[in-house]
Amino acid sequence: MKTENTFIIHPETIEQENALKAFVKALKMKFEVAKEKPYDPEFVVKIQESRQQAKEGKTVKMALDDIWKE
Structure with missing residues (x-):
């Protein structure tokens, strides 16, 4: 039976990475790095802050013609 789940694992050391690769290979599972x-x-934090500001209405609207004015 095939599953449709995908696991994303973030090893923090080379040892963890090597152990994960060995484990997955031992189970004959496909994987990619x-x-x-x-x-x-x-x-990412800046983008999240900007999205929050937009939700709160803390934005400035400009006319297209005003964008190119100095």
Whole structure:
């Protein structure tokens, strides 16, 4: 029976990474190692703050013509 669940695990050390790989290989499970780095945590916090400000109506509207004025 095939499951549709995906597990995302974040090892913190090389030892943990190697242990996970060995475990998954021993169970003959398919796996892949993502090479992409997640967003910078500081950037994520700024985006979350901006979204919260927008929800609270703390935004400024500008006319399109005003954007290019100096």
